[in-house]
Every structure is written in C-alpha cells, then in structure tokens.
Amino acid sequence: MRITNQQQMALLLSRVQDIQADLLRVREQLASGKKVNKASDAPRAFEQLVDIRATLNKIEERKVSLTEGISRLNLSEDAIANAETILQRAKEIALQQRNDTSSPTERATVAKEVHQLLLNFVDAANTQVDGRYLFAGYETQTKPYSLDSVSASAVPPTISANDNNQGTTSASISIQTASSLTGDQYKITFTSATTFDVVNLTSGETVLSNQTYTSGGNIDFDGLRVVLTDNPSGPLAGDEFTIGTHNASDATVSASVSTASALKPHVYELRFTSSTAFDIVDLTTDEVLSTGNSYTSGSNIVFAGITAVVTDGTVAPQAGDVFRIRPDYGYQGDTGDIRIEVDDGTTLSINTVGSQVFSGPDADLFDALLDLHQALVTNTPKDLDTVISTLDTGLTQVTKARADIGARVNRLERVQEGLDMLALSTQKRQAALEDADVAQVASELTALETNLTASLLVLNRQFEISLLNFLR
Incomplete structure (x- = not known):
C-alpha cells in the first residue's frame, strides 16, 4: 500500500500532539505532586x-x-x-x-x-x-444563676453569751407560754458559779433573784424557757447571757422582688421600735438603711430592690419584734x-x-x-x-x-x-x-521531551522533503 507524503505528515503531527499531551500530563503531575x-x-x-x-x-x-x-x-x-x-x-x-x-x-x-x-x-x-x-x-x-426571689420570716427569741464570759456554757431558748411573752429584753447574770439573777432590761425590773443553777435545768420566766448546760465547764461569777424575745405578737411578713437589678445577697432585718415604727438594718454590711419608718399593716415597705409587707395578727407588731428578709438565688x-x-x-x-x-x-x-x-x-x-x-x-x-x-x-x-x-x-x-513518584515522573518527563525533540526533527525533515517534491 502506498503511503503519501500527506499521510506521513499527518501521522507525524498526530505523534507530536500525543507526546505534547503526555508532556502536559506529566508536567502537571510534577507540579502538583x-x-x-x-x-x-x-x-x-x-x-x-x-x-x-x-x-x-x-x-x-x-x-x-x-x-x-x-x-x-x-x-x-x-x-x-x-x-x-x-x-x-x-x-x-x-x-x-x-x-x-x-x-x-x-x-x-x-x-x-x-x-x-x-x-x-x-x-x-x-x-x-x-x-x-x-x-x-x-x-x-x-x-x-441570679437573685430572683425573696424569703422572709419572723425572728424567734434568741439568747447569746457575753463575749467576756469565762465559762463555756451552752444556751438554748424556747417559748413556753406565748400569751405571757412581753417582747422585752432580758439578761441572766451569774453572781457565782451556782447562783444567778434574771433582769428585764426593758423595764429594769429583777424577774428572778439568787436562783440556784443546775446544768441542763429549766429556767422559766415571762413565757420563756431557758436551758443552760455545762460545755464542758459551767458558768462563773460575772458571766452573762442576753435574751431577745422577738415577735411576741403574731404579725406576719411576706416579701417579693421589686427591682431585680437592685437585689444583693444580703440579710436584712425590720426591727420594730414600737407598734407604729421600725428600722431597716443590713446585717451583711452592718448598716442601718433607715430609721423611724412609719408602720401601717399591709402597706408596702420598699428597699434594696425588695418589697416587704408586714401584716397585723391579732395584734400589731410590738417593740422588739424583728422580721428577717433575704434575697435568694434561682436557676x-x-x-x-x-x-x-x-x-x-x-x-x-x-x-x-x-x-x-x-x-x-x-x-x-x-x-x-x-x-x-x-x-x-x-x-x-x-x-x-x-x-x-x-x-x-x-x-x-x-x-x-x-x-x-x-x-x-x-x-x-x-x-x-x-x-x-x-x-x-x-x-x-x-x-x-x-x-506521584517524583523521580519516576521526572524520568518520564525527560524521555518525553527527548521524544518530542526527535519527533519534531523528523517532522521538520519530512516537511522539507515534501516541499522539495512540490517544487520539482
């Protein structure tokens, strides 16, 4: 079969194009890895x-x-x-x-x-x-967590030992007869290790005199029951215990949030100085917030982001009554x-x-x-x-x-x-x-470049032959 110059040129061009395509592929592999x-x-x-x-x-x-x-x-x-x-x-x-x-x-x-x-x-x-x-x-x-509610309660009677007491006596107090409570303050003073007096600090009267002390025994007066116990040693002459008979009345208290942003995690007390007046004290900072506030049963008492309401029971709050209020945290x-x-x-x-x-x-x-x-x-x-x-x-x-x-x-x-x-x-x-195997790709690239060079030389030679034949 006779192959013409034109066919030979076409074959050579196709070969060159294939090599160039392979070169493009190999160079891309080498560049990208x-x-x-x-x-x-x-x-x-x-x-x-x-x-x-x-x-x-x-x-x-x-x-x-x-x-x-x-x-x-x-x-x-x-x-x-x-x-x-x-x-x-x-x-x-x-x-x-x-x-x-x-x-x-x-x-x-x-x-x-x-x-x-x-x-x-x-x-x-x-x-x-x-x-x-x-x-x-x-x-x-x-x-x-933030302060989102307020709790309030009446403070029960309390008893506390004087800071200067020499003995290590424990003390407790309870209400024995509520109807006999006076709302006054009292002091128990030991005249010796075995005897004591009880004085009403509000009235100045001596309630009990020259009483015999027995560890764990009941000391009853004005509706109260006090129990003193050796812990481990008993009282000594000069030892004193102060008693506060808060909330002799049956007044009640409730509280709610008035301004949440103003609430603080503090403990407050409403302290009644009479049946018609009270003070507000911040126990956390030991600061008196206000004094001589006028009391009306059921009216709002607003302070520190809190609204408190004290309501008369059978009688109004009495002097010495204390109501404790505290904001609480909620989730x-x-x-x-x-x-x-x-x-x-x-x-x-x-x-x-x-x-x-x-x-x-x-x-x-x-x-x-x-x-x-x-x-x-x-x-x-x-x-x-x-x-x-x-x-x-x-x-x-x-x-x-x-x-x-x-x-x-x-x-x-x-x-x-x-x-x-x-x-x-x-x-x-x-x-x-x-x-890609870089060494292998580089070797293939070299071979393809050599093939391309050779193919181009052959193509060029074939072109010259074809041109001479044409000129003849």
Whole structure:
C-alpha cells in the first residue's frame, strides 16, 4: 500500500500532539505532586479518591467537634473544682463556728469571708467561655444563676453569751407560754458559779433573784424557757447571757422582688421600735438603711430592690419584734443537653446543667452558703448543724459531677485517638492512589521531551522533503 507524503505528515503531527499531551500530563503531575488530578487521569482511582476525601473531611469535622467538646468539659470541670474548694472552706468555717466558744464579734468577722465565698461560688456557677454560659443548658446566652426571689420570716427569741464570759456554757431558748411573752429584753447574770439573777432590761425590773443553777435545768420566766448546760465547764461569777424575745405578737411578713437589678445577697432585718415604727438594718454590711419608718399593716415597705409587707395578727407588731428578709438565688437556664456525634448514630453530652450540680439534685448549695452567712451575721450557731449537713451532701453532689465529666473527657479522648489513627490510615490510602513518584515522573518527563525533540526533527525533515517534491 502506498503511503503519501500527506499521510506521513499527518501521522507525524498526530505523534507530536500525543507526546505534547503526555508532556502536559506529566508536567502537571510534577507540579502538583499527584498522579491523579482529574477523572480522565484514572477514572477508578479518581472515584476512590472522592470517597476518601469525603471520609477525611468527615473525620476532620468530628475531630473539631471533639476538641471543642473536650475543651468545654475541661473548663466545666475547672469551674466545678473551684466551687468544690469554696464549699470545703465553707464547711471548715461552719464546723469552727458552731461551737459556743466563738463570740458574736468573731462570727460577724468570719461572715465577711463567707459572703465573699458566696460571691465566688456565684461566679463559678456563672462561668462563661466566648460569651456563652457553661451551665445554662441550651440557654447559653442566659446567666444561669441570679437573685430572683425573696424569703422572709419572723425572728424567734434568741439568747447569746457575753463575749467576756469565762465559762463555756451552752444556751438554748424556747417559748413556753406565748400569751405571757412581753417582747422585752432580758439578761441572766451569774453572781457565782451556782447562783444567778434574771433582769428585764426593758423595764429594769429583777424577774428572778439568787436562783440556784443546775446544768441542763429549766429556767422559766415571762413565757420563756431557758436551758443552760455545762460545755464542758459551767458558768462563773460575772458571766452573762442576753435574751431577745422577738415577735411576741403574731404579725406576719411576706416579701417579693421589686427591682431585680437592685437585689444583693444580703440579710436584712425590720426591727420594730414600737407598734407604729421600725428600722431597716443590713446585717451583711452592718448598716442601718433607715430609721423611724412609719408602720401601717399591709402597706408596702420598699428597699434594696425588695418589697416587704408586714401584716397585723391579732395584734400589731410590738417593740422588739424583728422580721428577717433575704434575697435568694434561682436557676434561670434549662435542662438542655448539648451533644456531639462521636460515631455514626452515637452522640455524647458535652455540657453539665447547673441545676444538677450547684442547686440540685440533692442539695441547693446557694441556699447552704446563704444560710451559713445568715447564721453568722445573726449569731445563731444552732442553725449551723443543718448547714453542715447540706454542705456534706453538696460536696458529694459536686464530686459526682466532676467524676462524670472526667469519664466523658476520657471517652472523647479515646474517640479522638481512634480518629487520628483512622485519618492516618486513610491518608496512606489516599497517598497510594494519587501521590506521584517524583523521580519516576521526572524520568518520564525527560524521555518525553527527548521524544518530542526527535519527533519534531523528523517532522521538520519530512516537511522539507515534501516541499522539495512540490517544487520539482
């Protein structure tokens, strides 16, 4: 079969074009370092690479979620650990101050530390990261804990030992006959280790004189029953006990929030100086907020963001009656469970709800700290036993929360390690499919360039021959 010059030229041109196409492919491989850059390079390998890249993207997204989850849980654990330290210190104080050797002055001083512990505890429960609250459930833009309610109660009769007492006698007081209460103040003064007098400080009258003291015996007068007990030693001459018979009337008190932004975690008292007038005292700061306020049954008494209402019973409040008022903390978040995917179809919670750590499920630790502070500023150590019990329950509650967080962090870290291994093996598969052998590609490039040069020379020679034939 005869092959014409034109056919030879066409074949040579086709060969040159093929070599140039191969050169383009090889140069692209050398520049990118990959032997598969588009589907036409290797259709089956390209399809596998698409799946591999999707897998790697999914792994990376999951690793980012895991990192954020671990960080959030670790920050939560740090905040709870801080709260736990605060509670341990609060318990130490409660144990120290529940004994009868601590004076009212000492308790008032320690109350300032407890108040600061309370504020630090609030900060821990309201911890934020990047503008989001950790313990508010789904409500990450809402502060979990704030003062949102007010409690109020009448103050029962009290008895306190003089700071200068030499003995270590414990004292308790109760109402024996309510109808006989006077609302006056009294003082028990020991004239010797075995005898005492009782004086009505309001009227100046001696109620009991030269009475014989028996440890644990009842001392009854004007509707009251006082019990003094050696603890361990008995009273000595000169020892004194002051008695306040608050709320001899049956008036009642209620309180609510009037201005939430003005509320403070303080303890207040409405102290009646007569049946028609009262003072308002902030026990936390030891500050008299107002004096000589006119009393009308059922009228609003507004102060420090609080609206209080005192209402007459069968009689109006009497001089010496005291009503105690305190704002309380409440949980503002929800029970939302923030979860991340740790495996296909499997999720894990990365948040801890504040109501399951700080105010429940077994103990409200805000109330415990508020009660501790109140017991100290009001010098009522008998209330500390309940506080200590609540703190014990709360410490167990907090410890369980920390352990739960630790377990979740461990699981997420194990999942993270597994994803790292999966990513590594997947990347190896990817490299085997698409990574070019640079040395081999460079060698192929050199060979193709040599072939192209030779082909162009042949093409040029063939063109010259064809041109000569044409000129002849």
